[in-house]
Each structure stands twice: as structure tokens, then as C-alpha cells.
Amino acid sequence: HRTQVCIIGGGPAGLMLSHVLAEFGIDSIVLERQTKDYVLGRIRAGVLEHGTAQMLIEHGLGDRMTRQGKPKDGTLIVWEGQDDFFIDVKKWTGKQMWAWGQTYITEDLYEAREKADAQIICEAKDVALHDITGDASVTYTKDGAQHRIRCDFIAGCDGFHGPSRQAMPREVRREYERVYPFGWLGIMVEKPPLQDFIYAYHSDGMAMAAQRNPMLSRYYVQAPVTDKVEDWSDQRFWDTLLSRFPDSYANQIQTGPSIEKSIAPLRSFVSEPLRWGKLFLAGDAGHIVPPTGAKGLNLAFSDVFYLSRALRTHYEEGSDHYLDCYSEMALRRIWSAENISWRLTKLLHVFPNEDPFDRKIRTNDYQLLLTSEPAQHALAHEYIGLPFED
Ligand code: FAD
Numbered sequence: 001h002r003t004q005v006c007i008i009g010g011g012p013a014g015l016m017l018s019h020v021l022a023e024f025g026i027d028s029i030v031l032e033r034q035t036k037d038y039v040l041g042r043i044r045a046g047v048l049e050h051g052t053a054q055m056l057i058e059h060g061l062g063d064r065m066t067r068q069g070k071p072k073d074g075t076l077i078v079w080e081g082q083d084d085f086f087i088d089v090k091k092w093t094g095k096q097m098w099a100w101g102q103t104y105i106t107e108d109l110y111e112a113r114e115k116a117d118a119q120i121i122c123e124a125k126d127v128a129l130h131d132i133t134g135d136a137s138v139t140y141t142k143d144g145a146q147h148r149i150r151c152d153f154i155a156g157c158d159g160f161h162g163p164s165r166q167a168m169p170r171e172v173r174r175e176y177e178r179v180y181p182f183g184w185l186g187i188m189v190e191k192p193p194l195q196d197f198i199y200a201y202h203s204d205g206m207a208m209a210a211q212r213n214p215m216l217s218r219y220y221v222q223a224p225v226t227d228k229v230e231d232w233s234d235q236r237f238w239d240t241l242l243s244r245f246p247d248s249y250a251n252q253i254q255t256g257p258s259i260e261k262s263i264a265p266l267r268s269f270v271s272e273p274l275r276w277g278k279l280f281l282a283g284d285a286g287h288i289v290p291p292t293g294a295k296g297l298n299l300a301f302s303d304v305f306y307l308s309r310a311l312r313t314h315y316e317e318g319s320d321h322y323l324d325c326y327s328e329m330a331l332r333r334i335w336s337a338e339n340i341s342w343r344l345t346k347l348l349h350v351f352p353n354e355d356p357f358d359r360k361i362r363t364n365d366y367q368l369l370l371t372s373e374p375a376q377h378a379l380a381h382e383y384i385g386l387p388f389e390d
């Protein structure tokens with residue numbers, strides 16, 4: 001087998017990259033370790049930045065989002081003992097975000113790729129990268145047989161645990177990391193959601209209200225990272241969630257039996273550079289953000305924007321300018337998202353060893369947001385996501 005770009009990972013980053021490359025007339029093969037049903041069953045992100053929504057629309061994938069998703073002017077923060085604060089991205093940036101689930105995007109991407117007879121090889125095992133700085137190839141096994149794909153470039157879109165990043169020699173990589181001592185316990189429930197996405201700060205811990213469609217709500221509570229899903233009955237989850245929201249919001253939350261429940265650890269992580277030889281990392285393969293700020297999926301899309309443009313310029317114009325600056329350019333945006341995600345995580349969560357000084361600083365940070373228009377503007381600017389660079 002030979003292709004122009006071998007894409008490892010059939011999550012949102014890998015599928016979107018193969019979709020956009022096909023539009024540019026560039027051939028690719030996607031290798032995905034799991035079954036398609038498994039990939040589509042994963043429940044993850046639910047908020048799209050303006051730029052991500054634009055990208056979906058521009059590449060013919062915006063129909064369902066514009067019909068069934070909800071444009072949003074911002075996100076609400078509610079706070080024990082303080083006034084509410086709305087991160088008003090519409091007011092400060094003129095842009096809107098979209099409430100639209102990663103699950104739906106992945107479904108549409110699989111459908112679009114299948115219609116185009118794309119090569120997506122699911123259940124590809126033992127994926128390994130070879131000769132990355134020379135005659136690059138990727139091997140995998142499927143149904144007991146080994147295969148090799150020779151390619152011009154390899155796109156590592158295989159998430160945090162995939163083999164691509166590990167294929168870069170240890171001495172060329174630098175990793176930056178924060179691991180948090182808590183996770184987000186999330187549930188899905190078939191009840192109408194609240195009007196807004198809401199982060200709730202409470203001295204017992206953070207809680208969050210999110211949404212997928214008019215009959216599907218997603219809620220989260222901060223929980224110790226050592227907790228197991230089995231420790232959390234639906235009853236315990238709802239009691240905890242409702243106690244962390246002010247009464248006026250708790251009273252509006254429609255509870256019910258969970259149809260999904262999972263716990264996600266929180267981590268900030270960046271691996272630099274994102275390129276080595278013919279290998280380019282995109283999405284969670286190169287970086288992770290904690291979910292506070294909803295930046296993970298959006299970063300996967302901005303990486304795909306930069307990488308697809310770079311590959312297009314390589315093939316159409318014979319210029320490697322964008323390939324050569326891919327890592328640097330993508331990382332500028334990634335670090336901005338790491339920064340806002342880290343600050344929002346610090347603002348909204350209770351850390352195990354904090355003292356009264358930490359709590360005073362947190363309250364002061366929040367009061368600044370309530371009272372300072374420059375602070376409100378700055379947060380909105382970061383929350384909507386930086387524009388893509390030329
Ligand atoms: P992934 O979605 O991880 O896709 C990578 C793909 O590569 C997977 O399909 C995987 O099966 C495949 N793969 C892995 N190893 C191999 C291999 N050896 N060979 C072949 N294929 C392989 N973001 C938000 O914005 N909001 C949220 O609420 C949110 N919640 C999250 C909850 C969880 C539990 C997790 C893990 C992430 C969450 N995120 C959230 C982050 C967001 O979902 C990710 O940033 C996004 O999925 C990144 O897309 P990706 O394609 O880069 O990686």
C-alpha cells in the first residue's frame with residue numbers, strides 16, 4: 001500500500017484531517033484501533049468555538065449543527081455567596097459558540113468519509129511507525145495479517161495514549177505537565193437541560209450543567225481522582241450536584257436515571273515539538289487540557305486547520321513554509337488554550353491542600369470579573385478561542 005498521508009487515529013482530529021485533505025485532492029488512509037461503534041459511543045466534548053463551527057460549515061459538515069445545535073452567547077458562572085457572572089463572548093467579541101456534541105460530529109465525519117469511499121481501517125492493531133526521518137511507513141495487523149503502508153507523511157492523531165508521540169525519540173521531546181488531584185464525574189440524563197452552560201463554584205467543589213439536545217442533559221461534579229464510578233450512585237450524584245448549585249438553579253435542574261456515567265481525570269500536558277521528520281502530531285496526541293473551558297476538541301480542529309493547510313501548500317505549491325512552521329504556529333494557540341484552561345480550573349475547583357489565603361485570592365479573582373470590564377473582555381477573548389494565524 002502507498003498513500004500520501006497515513007493518519008493514525010480515527011477520532012475527531014484524524015477523521016477531520018482526512019476529510020479536509022480529500023477536498024484538497026490529497027489521498028490518505030486512516031488507521032483506527034477500535035471499532036467504529038466504540039468510537040461513536042464515546043461521550044466527550046459539547047461546546048464548539050466560533051472557529052470550529054466555521055470549519056465544519058466550510059467543509060460541508062455544518063448542516064446538522066445549524067439545524068439541531070444551539071448558538072450560545074457565552075457561559076454562566078454561579079458562585080456560592082456571590083453574584084452570577086456571564087462570560088459574554090457575544091458582547092465582547094461579536095462571536096457565538098455552539099452547543100453541539102463531539103458524538104454528532106464524529107457520526108457526520110464517518111458518514112461523509114464512507115460516502116466518499118475513504119479508506120478507514122478500523123480494528124487496526126499493533127500500529128507502529130517506521131523510518132520517520134527517511135522512507136516513512138506504518139505497519140499494523142488486522143485479522144491476523146500484517147500490513148505496511150508507505151507514505152509521504154504520517155499524521156499522529158491517536159490521542160494521549162497512542163503510539164505516535166512515543167515514536168519521537170525521547171531526546172527531541174520536551175513535555176510540560178500538570179496533573180490535578182481531582183477528576184470530573186459526568187452523567188448523561190434524558191431530561192431537558194438548563195438554558196445555559198453553567199459552571200458552579202462551591203466550597204465543596206465544582207459542579208457543571210451542560211447539554212446535548214432538548215431532551216439530553218450532561219452534568220458534572222468535581223470528585224477525588226481516586227473515586228470510582230461505582231462509588232457514585234445516581235442518588236449520590238444528584239444530591240452532590242444540587243447542593244453545589246444555588247437554590248434558584250438547583251430548583252430548575254430536572255433529575256432522572258443516568259444513561260451514562262464516567263469519570264475523567266484532569267490533566268494539562270504539552271509535548272514539544274509537534275513535528276519530527278515526516279511525523280506531525282495533531283489533537284490530544286500532542287496536548288491535553290483539563291475540560292474547564294471546553295478547549296480539547298477545539299484545539300484538535302485548529303491543529304487540523306494548520307496541518308491541512310501546510311500539506312495543501314506542500315502538494316499544490318511545492319512550498320514547505322507551513323509544514324516547517326506547523327509546530328510553532330499550532331503551539332502558540334495551544335499554549336493560550338492551556339493557559340485559560342488552567343486558570344479556569346484553578347478558579348472553579350477546590351484543591352485538597354488549599355488554605356485561607358488561596359480562597360481569598362480566588363474570591364478576589366472572581367470579584368474582579370464581576371466588576372472590571374477589561375477583565376470581562378479579556379476572559380471573553382480567550383474563552384472564544386484565538387483566531388487562526390495566516
Ligand atoms: P481522540 O478523540 O482521543 O481520538 C484518538 C483516536 O485514536 C481514538 O479513536 C483512538 O481509539 C485512536 N487510537 C489510539 N491509539 C491508537 C493506536 N495504537 N492505533 C490506532 N488508533 C489509535 N473536551 C472538551 O472540550 N469537553 C469535554 O467535556 C471533554 N470531555 C472529555 C472526556 C474524556 C474522558 C476525554 C478522554 C476527553 C474529553 N475531552 C473533552 C477532550 C476531547 O474529547 C478531546 O480533546 C478530543 O477527543 C480530541 O480528539 P482527538 O481526535 O485528538 O483524540
Ligand code: DHB
Pocket residue numbers: 044045046047075197210211218291292293294295
Ligand atoms: C462541556 C462543556 C463545557 O463548557 C466544559 O467546560 C466541559 C464540558 C460539555 O458540554 O460536556
